[in-house]
Amino acid sequence: MKIGVLGWDYGEMDPDAPALVETGKERGHEMSLFTLEELAFTPGTTGGLNVTAGDQPAESFDAIISRAKLYGEDWQDRVERLTVLSNVPGLRMFDPADVWVRGYSKFLTAQKLAEAGLPTPPVRSADTTADIEKACEEWGDIIVKPSFGYRGVDVERITDFRTQTDVADDLLARYGRLVCQPFYPTQYGEYRITVAGEVAPINMLKLPAAGSWRCKTLEGASFESFDAPPELMELALRASRVMGITLAGLDVLPTADGYMILEVNPIPGFLNIFGAERHKQTLNGVFDWVEKQVSQS
Incomplete structure (x- = not known):
């Protein structure tokens, strides 16, 4: 081909x-x-x-x-x-443009996953500080972030609205509209499952640095490879198919109520993070899927 x-x-x-x-x-x-x-x-x-x-x-x-x-x-x-x-x-x-836009948008991702009955945090849009205050009243501890963003840039936690209005004002001034979600404890880490077609060769557990809630490796979080249980693998594969994404990086948080899908990234990076063998498995997983889909069409 x-x-x-x-x-x-x-x-x-x-x-x-x-x-x-x-x-x-x-x-x-x-x-x-x-x-x-x-x-x-x-x-x-x-x-x-x-x-x-x-x-x-x-x-x-x-x-x-x-x-x-x-x-x-x-x-x-x-x-x-x-x-x-x-x-x-x-x-x-x-993947085509509509799939990519859906994967980039936090609002569209939440809408698509929820329509399919997959576990994802509730969301509120915020155009004003009053909207953010309403989210705080509903959930207490919240996360605010731009809908279109990457690498955790400008993802902030608001635990006390009265003392953190400057955070809300600053983000609103830059982005106009924000995503508000309840904060879920991260002390037990966050899973990153990388799906390539019908396989998921790269699975890691990300743990926040001491004193931090952020599970971002670029902000000091540690990470390690782990064997994902079958139910987590099944959830990641299903979410990738629902989103229509061929190569997806899913951030999944374990909570008291079960797994919660935080993100389905349509352009996961660092695919060689655990060495050449799993890097190759991931790339071949993409081509296995592409070849299958083209031959069936």
Whole structure:
């Protein structure tokens, strides 16, 4: 098959895009790597658009695996480019623009998971400090964050609204609208399950640093590999299929009421964190899924 990889970049920030290209070549595919900036649109012969991806006609690909960056001040342009590519007739995208937007948005993720009966925290939107105060009155201890965000940037905890109004004001000034959720204790850690198609080769337990509630490795949390129990694996695989994401990083919190899905990330990184063997299993899991879906179509 002819398969394109739509990369975040050429490996400077995301080494897994070039790694996907090399894995595809090893499996006998004709592979190309390009970025959203290299998508171009020209007039179609019967109106509409012709789309080129890295100077190749988009319709010439059997499939495109996307690890595209949608964040940034130019997000509207980036989403538009990915949507136009996703609309090319006959082209199989893994994954198309609507799936990516759903995975990036905290509101859309919560809506989709809840519709499927999967455990996810309740959410409130906040446009004013009064909205955040209402969330505090309902839940007491809360988390506030932007709907579109990554790497835990600007995720804050409000335990006392009266003394933390400056936190609320600052985030509202920057983002306009925020996500409010109840805070769940994290002292026993948070699970990260990385699903690749129909397998989940990378499973880790993240533990917050002493005195912190944050389970973010970039903010001092420790991590270790662990064998996920069958019910957790089943939950992660089901959530990935519900979201429509081929390669997903799920943050799942154990609570007194069972597992709670906090996030289904459509572009998980650090896929080589536990060594070459599991890195390869993850990349091959992506291609197993892509090949299966294309052959069935």
